[in-house]
Amino acid sequence: MRKEYDFSAARKNPYAAQLKKQxxxxxxxxxxxxxxxxxxxxxxxxxxxxxxxxxxxAATHRKLDLSWK
Numbered sequence: 001m002r003k004e005y006d007f008s009a010a011r012k013n014p015y016a017a018q019l020k021k022q023x024x025x026x027x028x029x030x031x032x033x034x035x036x037x038x039x040x041x042x043x044x045x046x047x048x049x050x051x052x053x054x055x056x057x058a059a060t061h062r063k064l065d066l067s068w069k
Contacts, residue, residue, distance in 0.1 A: 032046070035053075039046040056062075 027050075035046040035049050039049050042049070
């Protein structure tokens with residue numbers, strides 16, 4: 001490993017903006033606590049778990065069965 005590195009010619013990752021997008025979403029406390037408890041068991045941030053779950057729902061085209069009574 002070098003003592004010093006020259007980053008003067010470095011450039012930003014052009015794909016970084018496409019990786020994640022920050023949004024605001026309102027979730028009930030029970031849902032947040034559920035994902036937080038799972039995150040402690042598996043050792044990863046709860047936001048990442050929510051993202052994985054939503055990605056899985058989108059990949060499998062899972063839809064809610066909403067019927068109003």
